[in-house]
Amino acid sequence: MASRDGTRADDAQETDKPPARPGGRREAHRRERAQALEAAALKLFLERGLEGVTIDDITQATGVAKGTFYRYFDDKAALVDGLLEPVRRELLAGLETCGHALAEARNVEAMFDAYRAVAAVIASALLQYPGVVRLYLQESRGPAVGARTKVAELARLVARHAVDITQKAHTSGLLRPIRPAVSGLAVVGAVERLLLAVLSEEDIGNPLELPDALTTLVLDGLRLPPGPRPGRRKLDGGPKRP
Amino acid sequence: MASRDGTRADDAQETDKPPARPGGRREAHRRERAQALEAAALKLFLERGLEGVTIDDITQATGVAKGTFYRYFDDKAALVDGLLEPVRRELLAGLETCGHALAEARNVEAMFDAYRAVAAVIASALLQYPGVVRLYLQESRGPAVGARTKVAELARLVARHAVDITQKAHTSGLLRPIRPAVSGLAVVGAVERLLLAVLSEEDIGNPLELPDALTTLVLDGLRLPPGPRPGRRKLDGGPKRP
DNA sequence: AAAAAGAGTGACCAGATAGTCATTATGGGC
DNA sequence: GCCCATAATGACTATCTGGTCACTCTTTTT
Structure with a gap:
């Protein structure tokens, strides 16, 4: 299942095999094909799990010959990496931005803003790449082996950023x-x-x-404050006590 | 990978193939063997994931011939089921007990007790079957296919119980x-x-x-109550506000 | 239009895998 | 010591899988 050497660290993001020279025609078709393969693969991954899907499954579902797959991806792991790429990029960027913002923030409002920004990034990823997010959720906790390696790696990064951010907060x-x-x-x-x-x-x-409910939950907990205030409290400027 | 029919719902728990007649000697050896297979398999599952381990891997790691495996388990899924069994039993029993206790509880203390009891069950499982718990955590979110079916099923039950309990609370x-x-x-x-x-x-x-930290987090949230009270607050009768 | 470059194909290979089974070993009851 | 049910074995089959490659088809370049 594993193959090649993992030494070159700077390989291309989208389609990693032969770099298309002209900037126009063939390249568009190439991107389409690659995306078709990724889409079909993603669907199968969600149904049967990363390890439960073979290259044959993917090519059959896409309607191309087996050899075609290897013209676009080195192996299953490379396809998964391509699938993950946009989500990883946006998510990590969002988390880093949040970290920086939080490092400088000194009032509650700035802190909330930083968290809201992360929520927005997550929501955006959820809308743009629901399948990929789900793939991440499904596979991120398994051992970092084979095609799952990059997913597990992303999970580690997310955890580290989260702890880092919390630290700063x-x-x-x-x-x-x-x-x-x-x-x-x-x-x-x-x-x-x-x-x-x-x-x-x-x-x-x-x-x-969800974001509101979760914010309330995380910040104020489940316990109902024992006062005559039945309404839901949202994010305000933080409680001031007389 | 999948085999047999799934129609008989009352299959045996431990070793499911031939029921050992005498109540003494051979049966003990049988149980040992089964446990040896389960232990070796569990170790491999944690390293490579449920799908990444073959029957050959398991028998080789155990030091027995391949055919021996099938004398003890129908297939990989059956072994996983056996592995899961004690944890599932104790966990679900604990959750159900909590549900009943919570349904009748009418004061805060009884509620806390019910939650504490669940925490104790989890801690116990963690100490007795750390590997199995980890296997559950690793695999529970993947698609319910093949050997993962029973793990996913347990995850569904846990989620349902949790929502149920929260509902009651x-x-x-x-x-x-x-x-x-x-x-x-x-x-x-x-x-x-x-x-x-x-x-x-x-x-x-x-x-x-952890249990204390988590309780505080869940009940009272992360937001520090704005008062001159720096110490950590544990479970008391709830905050009284002037 | 011809040539070159790229894209697509599917038969093919070598190794792996689940599951079977005839044969051999073992251990307990007598 | 004998016998037989049970346990253990590992060679075997049929199938699947990742990956390759010589060949054909299509698009771009000259």
Whole structure:
């Protein structure tokens, strides 16, 4: 299953085999074909799992000959990598931006904004690449072997960023003294489970209400504050006490 | 990979092939062998994933001939089922007990006790069957196909119980009005992610402090209550506000 | 139009894999 | 010590799988 050497670190992103010279015709067709292969593969991956899908399955589902696959991808892992690429790029960029913003933020509002931005990035990825996000959720916890390697790698990066971000948020002194590795991973776990629920169409109500619900949950917890205030509290400027 | 019919619902739990007649000697040896196969398989599953391990791998790692495997298990899925069995039994029993307790509980203390009991069940499973728990965490989100079927099934049951329990907790009127499907799944996600961290030996501090940290997080959230109270607050009767 | 470059094909190969089975070994009851 | 049910074996089959390649078809370049 594994093949080639993994030494060249700077291989191309989209279609990695022969670089198309002209900037016009053939290249467009090439991109279409590659995307057709990726789309068919993704569908199968979601149905049967990454390891349960063969190259033959993919080419048959795409309607091309087997050899064609290898004209576009080195192997299954390369296809998965291509599939993951846009999501990885946008997600990691969003997380890094959040980290930087948080490092400089010194008031609550800036902190909230940073988190909202991450939520927006996730929502965007969810809308643009629902299948890929689901693939990530399905496979990210398995051992980093074969075609799953890059997925697991992304999961590690996400976890690290999350803990990092939580760390930074903690230095602001606005959060309860819980170990960032704990609270950060807990939030990641919660978010990922809810995303999976949304993508699996488990009954979870209006997805658009999720960010608010989750924010409330994470910031203020489940326990109802014992006051005569039945309404839902959203993100305001932080509680001021008389 | 799939085989037989799935129609008989009451198949045996431990070793499912030929029921050993005498109640003494040979049966003990049989159980040992089965456990040896399960142990070797589990180790491989954790390294390479459920689908990445062949029957040959398992028998070689156990040091027996291939045919021997089929004397103990119908196929890989049956072995996984046997592996899962004790954890599933204890976990589901704990969740059901919690559900019943919660249905009758009418004060906060009884509610906390019910949750503590579930935490104890999880901790117990973690200590007795760390490998199996990890296998569950690794595989539970993949498509319910082949050997993964039973793992995915358990995951569904866990999710359902969690939502159910949260639902019941909500009827007590002590919790914030967040959809139970949302808060329940969020908690499951957080717990599972933290368990994975513990079992993967990610740096997460003292695992014994996890239940408290998580309880605080879930009940009271991350936001630090704005008062001159720097110490960590544990489970008490809930915050009273002036 | 001719030539060159790229794209597509599917038969083919070598190795792997699930599951079977005739044969041999073993251990317990007598 | 004998016998037989059970256990263990590993060679065997049929199928599948990743990957290759000589050949044909299509598009671009000259």
